[in-house]
Amino acid sequence: MKINRSILTLEEFRKQELRFLPQATGELSNLLRDIALAAKRVNVEVNRAGLADLLGETGKINVQGEGVRQLDEWANAAFMTALQRGVSCAGIASEELEDFLSFDEEICNQSKYVVVLDPLDGSSNIDVNISIGTIFGVYRRTTEKGSPCQLTDFLQKGSHLVAAGYIIYGPSTMLVYATRRGVHGFTLDPSMGEFTLSHPDIQCPPKGRIYSVNQGNEAGYNEQVNRFIRGCQQKSSQEEGPYSLRYTGSMVADLHRNLLKGGIFLYPAIPSFPNGKLRLVYECNPFAFILEMARGRATDGFNNILDLTPGCLHQRVAFFAGSREMMNSFAKN
Ligand code: P6P
Numbered sequence: 001m002k003i004n005r006s007i008l009t010l011e012e013f014r015k016q017e018l019r020f021l022p023q024a025t026g027e028l029s030n031l032l033r034d035i036a037l038a039a040k041r042v043n044v045e046v047n048r049a050g051l052a053d054l055l056g057e058t059g060k061i062n063v064q065g066e067g068v069r070q071l072d073e074w075a076n077a078a079f080m081t082a083l084q085r086g087v088s089c090a091g092i093a094s095e096e097l098e099d100f101l102s103f104d105e106e107i108c109n110q111s112k113y114v115v116v117l118d119p120l121d122g123s124s125n126i127d128v129n130i131s132i133g134t135i136f137g138v139y140r141r142t143t144e145k146g147s148p149c150q151l152t153d154f155l156q157k158g159s160h161l162v163a164a165g166y167i168i169y170g171p172s173t174m175l176v177y178a179t180r181r182g183v184h185g186f187t188l189d190p191s192m193g194e195f196t197l198s199h200p201d202i203q204c205p206p207k208g209r210i211y212s213v214n215q216g217n218e219a220g221y222n223e224q225v226n227r228f229i230r231g232c233q234q235k236s237s238q239e240e241g242p243y244s245l246r247y248t249g250s251m252v253a254d255l256h257r258n259l260l261k262g263g264i265f266l267y268p269a270i271p272s273f274p275n276g277k278l279r280l281v282y283e284c285n286p287f288a289f290i291l292e293m294a295r296g297r298a299t300d301g302f303n304n305i306l307d308l309t310p311g312c313l314h315q316r317v318a319f320f321a322g323s324r325e326m327m328n329s330f331a332k333n
Contacts, residue, residue, distance in 0.1 A: 010036055010175070010186050010195040017181070027088045028138065028163060031113055032177060034086030035136060036186075036195055038079040039167040039175055042120070042134065043188060045074055046169040049126055063098040063314055064279075071126055072096055075119035075134065084108065089115050090141055091149040093313050095282055100313060102148040113162070114141050114153045116282040122250030131170030133252025137286035138163040154313060158285030158306035165290065168256050176202065176256065178290040199260075204296035207325040208262020212247045212254045220270035224301070228266075228333045251278065255287055255321065259294060264322035264330060268301065276300070276318035281310050284319045297327040 008016070014029040049071055062072075076096035083089040084103045090111045091102040095118045103109075115138055122132040140162050141153040165177040173188040175195050185199025211232045218226065232243040246263070248254055254265050269276045278284050288298035288305035298305040298321035308317065320330060 008197040013197050030086060030088040031138060034082045034088060036175060038082035039134060041078045042075045043169055043173045045071060062096055072120045072123050079117055079119050083115055089113050092117055093154040093281060094119060100151055100154050104148040109146055109148055112140055112145055114139050114149050116154060118282045121252055125250045130248055130250055131168055131253040132250055134167040135283055135286050136165055137161050155310045157309055158288050161289045164286035166252050168252050178293040183290060183294040202294050204259050204291060204294040204323055205262030207323045209243050210246050210258055210261060210263030211243055212258060213266040214247055217270045221268050225268045228330050231333060258322045262323045264326040267319045269318045273316060275316045277316055278319045280308060280315045280317045281313055284317055287321060291321055295324060296322055297324045
């Protein structure tokens with residue numbers, strides 16, 4: 001059956017996809033529904049944060065040593081609730097939780113999936129109205145169904161991801177969802193409260209004119225990174241046309257733009273983050289999976305991100321990701 005790509009809601013898309021996977025139980029499809037439900041709830045709060053006094057710090061410090069904003073906590077609770085009530089997930093690991101959380105209810109223990117989650121990344125941008133996002137990944141658990149999930153379920157390589165995606169809360173709210181069958185973008189239609197298929201079969205252009213890096217950290221970059229950045233700047237004088245530096249300080253916004261338009265995102269190790277700043281389990285692995293499924297690439301400067309075995313939930317890594325030809329140029333430079 002050929003998928004009818006006219007305006008499809010996420011529900012209709014899920015049902016049509018299941019036709020291609022006769023052996024599927026529908027559990028992953030239900031998990032996607034639960035994530036979309038939480039995303040709609042978070043979207044409402046993000047859109048009214050400025051009015052509802054949900055901005056600002058809670059005064060708490062998370063496991064990262066970073067100030068926890070009210071909306072971070074609220075978003076984490078929204079996704080936890082939707083995933084627990086949806087009973088298609090045995091537990092989660094979240095940026096906002098020091099340890100993983102097993103839902104440990106009989107019906108949840110029967111689920112074959114666990115979710116890794118950054119509920120609201122880039123939240124420092126909330127106060128200045130820059131796009132922020134949720135990042136998620138779905139693993140098939142390695143521990144036995146029927147028992148509570150364990151830490152090992154969450155410390156799998158990114159190459160073991162079954163699905164991954166993000167929601168970007170921007171001028172429009174969009175859910176991008178990747179499986180080994182492809183990457184698709186669904187834009188929230190606020191008039192009916194439904195995510196609708198707006199970007200079928202997303203593929204990252206093999207090269208682009210955008211490089212995304214925090215040049216304020218340049219003094220801490222190694223020679224390979226600085227040589228590549230200089231190369232991007234010098235290309236401005238060649239016939240290929242100018243490169244543009246685009247960096248918002250919101251990973252989801254920067255990587256979403258580069259996924260659609262082509263480009264490279266760099267967050268190297270720096271003295272204040274000697275292992276890199278971004279987290280492997282719930283930020284870099286999901287984006288590496290999405291990019292690889294969209295013909296892009298992601299490394300830590302040496303190894304494919306998806307080949308790394310996480311040592312702990314909040315492990316940080318250097319992260320380079322984007323168009324395949326630009327990534328190859330970076331690797332060779
Ligand atoms: P810097 C946001 O805090 C975040 O984790 C990512 O979303 C973003 O790409 C990065 O940090 C920005 O870090 O050090 O450039 O402000």
